Amino acid sequence: MSLLVARGLTVSATIAGKTVQALRELDFALAPGRMMGLVGESGAGKSMIGRTIAQVLPPGFRVSGGSLTFDGRDLVTMDARSRRDLLGKDIAFIPQEPLSALNPVFTIGQQIDEHLARLGVCDRGERRERALAMFDAVHLPHGADLLTKYPHQLSGGMCQRVLIAMAFASRPRLVVADEPTTALDVTIQARIVQLIREMQEKSGTAVVFITHDLKLAAQICDEILVLYAGRPVERGPARTVFASPTHPYTRCLQLANPNLSGPRRALHSLPEQMPGLLGQLALDGCRFAPRCPLVEDACRRAEPPTVVTGADHAAACLRAASTASIAAPAIGTVPAGTGSGGPLVTVDAVTKRYALGGGFLSSRRHFDAVKGVSLAIARNEFVGVVGESGSGKSTLAKLIVGLETPTAGSIVMGGRDVTDGSRLARQARLDTVQMVFQDPQSALNPRRRVASIVTQAMEAGARATTWDERLARARELLREIGLPPETATRYPSQLSGGQRQRVNIARALCTTPKVLVADEIVSGLDVSVQAQLLNLLLRLRDEFGFSMLFISHDLSVVRYLCSRVLVMWRGEVVETGPTETVFANPQHPYTRMLLAAVPPDDPAAAWNPLDEVERLTA
Amino acid sequence: MHLGIVKMIGRRILIALPILGVVSVLLFVVLRLLPVDPAAMSMAPNATLEEIAAKRIEMGLDRSLPEQYAIWIGRVLQGDFGTSSHFRRPVIGLVVETLPQTIELVALGIVVATVLGLAGGLWMFHVRGTYQEPVVDFGSTLLMSIPEFLWALFFILLFGVALELLPFVGRLSATYSRPNATGFLLFDALAVGRIDIFLDALRHMVLPALALGIAFAPSIMRVLRSSLLDVYHEDYIHQARLRGIPERTLLTRHALKNAILPTLSLMGVQFGFMFGGTLLVEVIYSYPGMGNLMVDAVRNADLPIIQAVGLTYAAIVLVINTVVDALYLVLNPKLRAAA
Numbered sequence A: 001m002s003l004l005v006a007r008g009l010t011v012s013a014t015i016a017g018k019t020v021q022a023l024r025e026l027d028f029a030l031a032p033g034r035m036m037g038l039v040g041e042s043g044a045g046k047s048m049i050g051r052t053i054a055q056v057l058p059p060g061f062r063v064s065g066g067s068l069t070f071d072g073r074d075l076v077t078m079d080a081r082s083r084r085d086l087l088g089k090d091i092a093f094i095p096q097e098p099l100s101a102l103n104p105v106f107t108i109g110q111q112i113d114e115h116l117a118r119l120g121v122c123d124r125g126e127r128r129e130r131a132l133a134m135f136d137a138v139h140l141p142h143g144a145d146l147l148t149k150y151p152h153q154l155s156g157g158m159c160q161r162v163l164i165a166m167a168f169a170s171r172p173r174l175v176v177a178d179e180p181t182t183a184l185d186v187t188i189q190a191r192i193v194q195l196i197r198e199m200q201e202k203s204g205t206a207v208v209f210i211t212h213d214l215k216l217a218a219q220i221c222d223e224i225l226v227l228y229a230g231r232p233v234e235r236g237p238a239r240t241v242f243a244s245p246t247h248p249y250t251r252c253l254q255l256a257n258p259n260l261s262g263p264r265r266a267l268h269s270l271p272e273q274m275p276g277l278l279g280q281l282a283l284d285g286c287r288f289a290p291r292c293p294l295v296e297d298a299c300r301r302a303e304p305p306t307v308v309t310g311a312d313h314a315a316a317c318l319r320a321a322s323t324a325s326i327a328a329p330a331i332g333t334v335p336a337g338t339g340s341g342g343p344l345v346t347v348d349a350v351t352k353r354y355a356l357g358g359g360f361l362s363s364r365r366h367f368d369a370v371k372g373v374s375l376a377i378a379r380n381e382f383v384g385v386v387g388e389s390g391s392g393k394s395t396l397a398k399l400i401v402g403l404e405t406p407t408a409g410s411i412v413m414g415g416r417d418v419t420d421g422s423r424l425a426r427q428a429r430l431d432t433v434q435m436v437f438q439d440p441q442s443a444l445n446p447r448r449r450v451a452s453i454v455t456q457a458m459e460a461g462a463r464a465t466t467w468d469e470r471l472a473r474a475r476e477l478l479r480e481i482g483l484p485p486e487t488a489t490r491y492p493s494q495l496s497g498g499q500r501q502r503v504n505i506a507r508a509l510c511t512t513p514k515v516l517v518a519d520e521i522v523s524g525l526d527v528s529v530q531a532q533l534l535n536l537l538l539r540l541r542d543e544f545g546f547s548m549l550f551i552s553h554d555l556s557v558v559r560y561l562c563s564r565v566l567v568m569w570r571g572e573v574v575e576t577g578p579t580e581t582v583f584a585n586p587q588h589p590y591t592r593m594l595l596a597a598v599p600p601d602d603p604a605a606a607w608n609p610l611d612e613v614e615r616l617t618a
Numbered sequence B: 001m002h003l004g005i006v007k008m009i010g011r012r013i014l015i016a017l018p019i020l021g022v023v024s025v026l027l028f029v030v031l032r033l034l035p036v037d038p039a040a041m042s043m044a045p046n047a048t049l050e051e052i053a054a055k056r057i058e059m060g061l062d063r064s065l066p067e068q069y070a071i072w073i074g075r076v077l078q079g080d081f082g083t084s085s086h087f088r089r090p091v092i093g094l095v096v097e098t099l100p101q102t103i104e105l106v107a108l109g110i111v112v113a114t115v116l117g118l119a120g121g122l123w124m125f126h127v128r129g130t131y132q133e134p135v136v137d138f139g140s141t142l143l144m145s146i147p148e149f150l151w152a153l154f155f156i157l158l159f160g161v162a163l164e165l166l167p168f169v170g171r172l173s174a175t176y177s178r179p180n181a182t183g184f185l186l187f188d189a190l191a192v193g194r195i196d197i198f199l200d201a202l203r204h205m206v207l208p209a210l211a212l213g214i215a216f217a218p219s220i221m222r223v224l225r226s227s228l229l230d231v232y233h234e235d236y237i238h239q240a241r242l243r244g245i246p247e248r249t250l251l252t253r254h255a256l257k258n259a260i261l262p263t264l265s266l267m268g269v270q271f272g273f274m275f276g277g278t279l280l281v282e283v284i285y286s287y288p289g290m291g292n293l294m295v296d297a298v299r300n301a302d303l304p305i306i307q308a309v310g311l312t313y314a315a316i317v318l319v320i321n322t323v324v325d326a327l328y329l330v331l332n333p334k335l336r337a338a339a
Helices: A046-054 A080-086 A108-118 A124-137 A143-147 A156-168 A186-203 A214-220 A238-243 A248-256 A297-301 A320-325 A393-401 A423-432 A450-454 A467-480 A485-489 A497-509 A527-544 A555-561 A579-584 A589-597 A609-617 B003-033 B049-059 B065-077 B091-126 B132-144 B148-162 B185-191 B195-231 B235-242 B247-284 B290-299 B303-331 B333-338
Strands: A004-015 A018-030 A035-039 A061-070 A091-094 A174-178 A206-211 A223-228 A231-237 A307-310 A313-315 A345-356 A365-377 A382-386 A408-413 A433-436 A515-519 A547-552 A564-569 A572-578
Touching (some): A004 A046, A018 A231, A046 A061, A091 A156, A108 A143, A186 A589, A186 A609, A206 A214, A214 A238, A214 A248, A223 A248, A231 A238, A248 A320, A248 A527, A307 A320, A345 A393, A365 A408, A365 A564, A382 A393, A382 A555, A393 A515, A450 A485, A450 A497, A467 A485, A467 A497, A467 A527, A497 A527, A555 A579, A564 A579, A564 A589, A572 A579, A572 A589, B003 B065, B003 B303, B065 B303, B091 B132, B091 B195, B195 B247, B235 B247, B247 B290, B303 B333
Parallel strands (some): A035 A206, A035 A223, A091 A174, A382 A564, A433 A515
Antiparallel strands (some): A004 A061, A223 A231, A345 A365, A564 A572
């Protein structure tokens, strides 16, 4: 018998006087001990399922149809008290942001103690023993120390282990993990995912694994349910769905993600974006129809029925049989930069040292965020920098654009060292580099309109510019980055995440810099939007010609975009070379570990990221 | 005590000394610029011009301003604040008499403000989104717009005159004589075992303390309410709820301890102001505290008292801020690590 069953589950809300559906006609049955992947982009309704299970819906949302049962009991109509009795005991949750999911004013020990007390462990000493045993189970060393620590004293990965330990403390029958690794580094992701799998097998728990990463879901889940705009579009056994998707959206999602092995292929970029809750009202037929490469008239008339496409495999699509015809052709490797005229930027043995605390009466300690890094960027060359958080990638970017001053070493642009802080050095820098920041939400001034944002660089130049000149340039830039001209008069808050990042890029391109320094510029975006931006960057380079230092934690994105890569670890460049060579035949153990942490392109292949970690730490 | 807190207090004392120095210069210079002759003020009304001139020289008023300041601050550092021209008594004695009274009053005012503020804030948060919210919101805005001296008058009329529930003049009923030890009346009464004196003194303090406290409570309420609203958007509240923790525990244990932090920094600022509030309230209730002393001194242009009380106020504000910051460190583990 199934443990968690949804039948025609629909969640609605009333927004601006209209009834919208965040989840629509959801059907699934999760058996005990099984792991189901819920896959979709942000806004698809993935997290709404977790919230429906706990009945903590956002204000205004309610279950308007269908049922959701846990072990035969209806979670929707159940009274609050009985439901609360289930939470934390039979149904547990693993959150997306481990650092903010623990209360900052209580120690780890106090929070676990509270949870165990609620689970009915009465004796204080026994609770402590249990807590220590829980730490062992999730491979957290120095348990006794950990109990007295506050959340901010731990890393994100450690916090997530604590939360996993708490979730599994009661041997729950169901665990809902909502993007449990999105906020963590890739190497940590691999370990956390395997830990969840291990704990699940140990206690026979059923898991709902919510993720945007189809490849990861295919790797670790038993079955997959793909959501698009609140509607389930495909479901089936995990490997089957990944190997032969039958809904065009699943196929496009798969092809929008760059691959790490095999020949480099073009990214299939879906046009526009998933409709929002209000946008869906305008669609009579299939919600994916406006973006679907296989769309035909019938798709727009009525919502397609769910058709069986294989054993336990179904898709809500009229054209499911043709899905396999959507393909992305293999393309050659990324063209290397042109060596003529020498490098545009040369970084030579640059070190950035920060003082740590110390001072009066205590000895000064320091920390090298960047240690003796050298690199050169040629004309039209995209250079990738990979590494985990704390590896010094972002500090390197800040040193190059002049937001930080190096402690030692030189940075040469336009034939002169730009680290001396002089006015001429500043000018040489402005003529050469522009930075694109990671988070467009905070990088774009919310009180300025797009036209004024993208032409911001024209304010700084010595040459006076009129507003008409700026407006003309803004229109030009918007056309180049593929935004409609009326965007010029909008504010950043009126744009989607992908549009904002385009504006962010346009701003950097305004004064046609020779080199863009881009720090994790696609990491916060959905896969289909990421694909659009990556293709945009390649197209812009072909059209205008510029170089880029592309900082990313995502190796497959770097492989798609960059001809050369630097691997950074603890402030140092541990390996560098042509991307294809480095990724195909990594020399440094750290590079091997990074590569092993990425789920393999073929879900059937063995994934043993932990072996490499142990090799590095040994 | 945590090492970080000791360090913080040490740093605060190091900063407090130059601040008091600057305040003393300001006090001295501003008062000297007033068209008031301290020599004439300190003498009998029938003194001759020659006598006043002699007094000026005796008091050092013929010297330059920096010289005068040096003489004054040198004496202050030895605990000599001069002699009150009005009371004809050493100023230090007046301050030592009145300061404990005011500290007791403000302490009680702080208790009232904290209790009302926290309870009101929790209530305002509790009724969020219900029909009661606009009513409570209106009420708190109304409370906030009434200054403490108006409350003082209102309480006299209501509890003193109309209901005759509580006394509203002085510090102690005439039938009692005050026990003298530390100057803190409530403490001294208990020390000599006179519960009746203690209660009588307390009854005299209720109305002024209530007036002070109720004037400061509304802003505490509002800050607590809005920080609770912020905290309820945090992941850890959501996650605790998903662990099945009841709403009441969420509020009192998980949310309140976080929401109290911004409230606490506001309270630090406010309690400094509350000493300023004692000026009018003490006059209205004829309460023999430092505020009353100050108002008298201003009325009589009694410069030595104004200087002494001014410096005392500055020192008190610094102490309160330090105490609040120390509390902040105790309650906030993140800052404790950074300290």
